[in-house]
Amino acid sequence: MDLHLKDKTVVVTGASRGIGLAIARAFAQEGANVVAGARRPGTGLAELADTHNLVPVAGDLATVEGVDRLVAAAVDRFGGIDVLVNNVGILHPRLDGFLSVTDEDWLTTFNANVMNAVRACRAALPSLVAAHGVIVTISSVNAFLPDPGIIDYTASKAALTDFSKALSKEVGPQGVRVNTVAPGPVSTDMWRGSGGLAEQVAAAMGVDHDTAVDQIIAGVGGFDTGRFTRPEEVADLVLMLASDRAGNITGADFTIDGGLIKTL
Numbered sequence: 001m002d003l004h005l006k007d008k009t010v011v012v013t014g015a016s017r018g019i020g021l022a023i024a025r026a027f028a029q030e031g032a033n034v035v036a037g038a039r040r041p042g043t044g045l046a047e048l049a050d051t052h053n054l055v056p057v058a059g060d061l062a063t064v065e066g067v068d069r070l071v072a073a074a075v076d077r078f079g080g081i082d083v084l085v086n087n088v089g090i091l092h093p094r095l096d097g098f099l100s101v102t103d104e105d106w107l108t109t110f111n112a113n114v115m116n117a118v119r120a121c122r123a124a125l126p127s128l129v130a131a132h133g134v135i136v137t138i139s140s141v142n143a144f145l146p147d148p149g150i151i152d153y154t155a156s157k158a159a160l161t162d163f164s165k166a167l168s169k170e171v172g173p174q175g176v177r178v179n180t181v182a183p184g185p186v187s188t189d190m191w192r193g194s195g196g197l198a199e200q201v202a203a204a205m206g207v208d209h210d211t212a213v214d215q216i217i218a219g220v221g222g223f224d225t226g227r228f229t230r231p232e233e234v235a236d237l238v239l240m241l242a243s244d245r246a247g248n249i250t251g252a253d254f255t256i257d258g259g260l261i262k263t264l
Contacts, residue, residue, distance in 0.1 A: 109153060
């Protein structure tokens with residue numbers, strides 16, 4: 001299926017690894033012009049830049065200046081923006097409970113998980129309106145699956161999904177579609193890599209990595225498919241939502257979680 005993404009200009013935040021890198025790669029392989037932002041772009045983006053029309057942009061996307069620089073790079077290089085993918089996010093397990101989460105922790109999480117998307121949408125919106133473009137934001141099943149072990153993360157993702165829905169109502173009449181994707185656990189470093197969620201929980205529980213993973217997943221109901229989602233599967237969903245094949249879908253949230261969520 002031709003997704004009609006060739007020569008579209010796509011900005012991806014948090015693009016150096018995991019879901020963000022998979023999204024940047026997928027758009028590049030479809031022939032899009034990709035402007036990929038990350039604090040440290042890394043080898044994955046460098047390799048894509050050598051073989052596709054992808055421009056890595058280094059910068060701190062937790063700041064106004066970093067986000068503005070990324071959006072300006074896309075407009076300066078390609079004349080505008082057709083698609084914005086908000087992917088920046090951080091997650092820290094709060095193993096000592098709610099009272100251990102400081103004001104600084106809350107503000108850091110909300111700045112990265114909510115304000116980054118707010119700033120990127122603000123900076124890119126004039127160009128997106130001109131192009132009748134698309135915003136796709138990576139949220140989480142934790143937007144509607146509250147988890148006290150990641151209390152600031154889950155609250156921030158609820159805010160992010162709500163923000164995106166509200167924005168869709170304002171900009172839809174201007175020709176801009178806004179949707180969110182809600183992954184469950186994905187096979188990325190955030191979950192399964194060195195220093196990731198599973199490793200931190202394993203250390204706190206005194207068990208091995210795989211046992212910690214099994215207990216975390218079992219605690220929220222388990223996967224019907226029996227496995228984590230792959231980053232490439234999230235990327236495929238994002239591309240479909242960015243395409244004009246999904247041209248009348250806006251203000252919607254799409255879960256991709258292997259059947260983790262058991263309720264309607």
